[in-house]
Amino acid sequence: MRILVVEDESKLATAVCDALRGASFCPDHAAMLGDARSLVSSVSYEAIVLDLALPDGDGLALLRELRARGSDLAVLALTARDSVEDRVTGLDAGADDYLVKPFATEELLARIRALLRRPGAVLGHRLAVGNVTLDTRTRMVEVAGQPLALARRELLALEVLMRRAGRVVAKDVLLDQLYELDEDPPLNAVPVHVHHLRRALEKAGADAKIVTFRGIGYLLAEPRARKS
Amino acid sequence: MIHRRTLQFSLAWRLGLLLLVVSAAAIGYLRWRACQVAAGYQTDLAHTVLFEFLVDVAWTIPLFGALALVMGNWAIRSGLAPLRALSADVSLIKPGGPSMRLAAARVLPGEVMPLVQAVDAAFDRLHAAYDAERRFTSNAAHELRTPLAVLQADLERLPDHPSVRSLRDDAARVARIVAQLLELARVEAGPPIGQDTVELRRLVAEVAASLGPLAHERDVAVGLDAEVSAVYVRGTSGLIEAIVRNVLENAILYTHPGTAVALRLTRAGLLTVDDQGPGIPPEQHGQLFERLWRGTQVCRNGSGLGLAIVKEGAARIGATIKFHSEPRRGTSFCVQFAT
Numbered sequence: 001m002r003i004l005v006v007e008d009e010s011k012l013a014t015a016v017c018d019a020l021r022g023a024s025f026c027p028d029h030a031a032m033l034g035d036a037r038s039l040v041s042s043v044s045y046e047a048i049v050l051d052l053a054l055p056d057g058d059g060l061a062l063l064r065e066l067r068a069r070g071s072d073l074a075v076l077a078l079t080a081r082d083s084v085e086d087r088v089t090g091l092d093a094g095a096d097d098y099l100v101k102p103f104a105t106e107e108l109l110a111r112i113r114a115l116l117r118r119p120g121a122v123l124g125h126r127l128a129v130g131n132v133t134l135d136t137r138t139r140m141v142e143v144a145g146q147p148l149a150l151a152r153r154e155l156l157a158l159e160v161l162m163r164r165a166g167r168v169v170a171k172d173v174l175l176d177q178l179y180e181l182d183e184d185p186p187l188n189a190v191p192v193h194v195h196h197l198r199r200a201l202e203k204a205g206a207d208a209k210i211v212t213f214r215g216i217g218y219l220l221a222e223p224r225a226r227k228s
Numbered sequence: 229m230i231h232r233r234t235l236q237f238s239l240a241w242r243l244g245l246l247l248l249v250v251s252a253a254a255i256g257y258l259r260w261r262a263c264q265v266a267a268g269y270q271t272d273l274a275h276t277v278l279f280e281f282l283v284d285v286a287w288t289i290p291l292f293g294a295l296a297l298v299m300g301n302w303a304i305r306s307g308l309a310p311l312r313a314l315s316a317d318v319s320l321i322k323p324g325g326p327s328m329r330l331a332a333a334r335v336l337p338g339e340v341m342p343l344v345q346a347v348d349a350a351f352d353r354l355h356a357a358y359d360a361e362r363r364f365t366s367n368a369a370h371e372l373r374t375p376l377a378v379l380q381a382d383l384e385r386l387p388d389h390p391s392v393r394s395l396r397d398d399a400a401r402v403a404r405i406v407a408q409l410l411e412l413a414r415v416e417a418g419p420p421i422g423q424d425t426v427e428l429r430r431l432v433a434e435v436a437a438s439l440g441p442l443a444h445e446r447d448v449a450v451g452l453d454a455e456v457s458a459v460y461v462r463g464t465s466g467l468i469e470a471i472v473r474n475v476l477e478n479a480i481l482y483t484h485p486g487t488a489v490a491l492r493l494t495r496a497g498l499l500t501v502d503d504q505g506p507g508i509p510p511e512q513h514g515q516l517f518e519r520l521w522r523g524t525q526v527c528r529n530g531s532g533l534g535l536a537i538v539k540e541g542a543a544r545i546g547a548t549i550k551f552h553s554e555p556r557r558g559t560s561f562c563v564q565f566a567t
Contacts, residue, residue: 009374015381053370080373081366082407102377102403105384168440170433211444214451215491216436221444 047074067094074115130208143204161220247293408533461565463545474534479503
């Protein structure tokens with residue numbers, strides 16, 4: 001799976017490319033906006049890791065060009081700018097996700113995998129957190145290899161939480177995902193569905209845990225590593 | 229309705245005075261002429277007719293005067309309309325917003341052009357200074373963060389070893405300090421008192437969500453209780469985010485693992501963050517907001533800049549901060565945002 005890494009700092013680019021190679025991706029490296037532009041037009045990539053501050057221009061320019069051409073290539077913006085306005089500009093310009101430097105390479109890999117697992121994207125259809133797996137194509141959930149039957153909305157909630165495992169999913173986001181626009185969700189819909197989902201997972205012996213942040217959202221946590 | 233110090237008021241006032249003097253002069257002149265004409269006739273009838281006619285005509289003079297005043301006032305008002313439109317334009321100008329040429333935006337009376345052009349030039353200078361400051365913080369961020377990212381990536385590639393782990397922790401700490409220094413610089417370079425309205429509940433929930441993984445890692449429960457679903461406060465989202473994030477991050481880092489951090493938000497824009505940490509000893513309350521000062525219960529991740537950012541940011545958006553701390557019971561931070 002080919003990934004383009006656009007980053008002018010050569011050591012960082014090498015580190016990112018090595019990490020990607022280690023995760024069995026196939027990275028190409030471009031140090032300048034111009035190189036990136038020509039690579040993008042000649043090679044078909046699955047994703048771009050795009051540094052926004054490049055010596056010959058702003059990465060956002062490339063991003064806007066891509067989106068203007070109607071490309072839905074997954075783009076992970078890599079940036080040193082972390083103010084709210086910068087984040088908003090980046091996402092408005094069409095970045096799918098945003099990672100602020102410095103970052104852990106694990107985080108980078110996790111974000112790329114998450115991007116490539118978007119609906120319609122290329123990477124596998126199996127989401128896994130702890131011993132819980134979800135096949136997004138067959139809609140089958142398994143806990144420790146045993147199938148687990150879930151109601152439709154609980155399954156949807158699980159999928160959203162699994163796609164963003166380790167991060168807090170806001171209550172409003174869950175609500176939007178669980179109900180269509182014309183549906184009128186009952187009061188407390190989200191807590192009720194999450195409660196059912198949590199009960200079902202616990203009963204099935206899942207080691208991934210749903211953590212509630214009251215009034216804020218929910219986080220699906222990987223099982224904790226044994227503290228040494 | 230018309231304010232005493234407006235141009236409209238003073239012009240109308242002068243026009244009114246002028247009309248009063250002119251009316252008085254006109255009536256006086258008419259009376260004098262009438263006396264002169266009457267002197268030519270020796271009959272009482274002629275006198276009576278003449279003076280009745282005079283009274284008949286004289287009372288219409290103030291009426292015409294009043295009419296002239298009303299029309300004059302209307303003319304002044306419509307003549308000043310471009311100035312009112314101009315103030316509406318100016319009130320939309322925000323730091324960091326697109327630069328705007330007032331002189332080009334409206335058809336303005338020639339008399340005010342020099343003023344408007346001078347204001348435009350002043351805005352340009354401010355804009356340039358603001359841009360330079362922003363560029364600097366942005367460049368500094370890039371120059372500092374990229375090498376740190378390289379360092380962290382290199383450290384991650386080293387085999388796992390206690391000394392490597394300690395180096396990784398150090399690098400993470402340096403990264404955090406750099407992030408906070410940059411944030412402080414940004415807060416200081418930011419606009420003075422923000423005129424934007426920001427919805428606080430959603431923003432607090434977003435900040436809390438972004439700190440969720442940290443809270444989970446430290447086994448801290450974070451909850452938000454809001455009196456109403458939307459609370460509008462004055463400020464800029466960047467500054468409010470910086471304030472909320474730093475207060476909440478402190479609470480998560482200092483509260484004892486296994487305890488809770490409670491966020492409460494009132495409809496009046498008061499945000500309270502309660503932790504169940506060791507509390508702040510009374511003798512240290514004075515230094516709490518000083519830069520690079522850290523409590524005696526030093527937390528490894530702290531840079532000593534968090535509360536300085538909070539203080540600086542709050543001053544810029546007119547928010548006030550209070551805290552209440554009981555040793556061994558915990559600390560509450562209260563931020564009252566301007567509404």
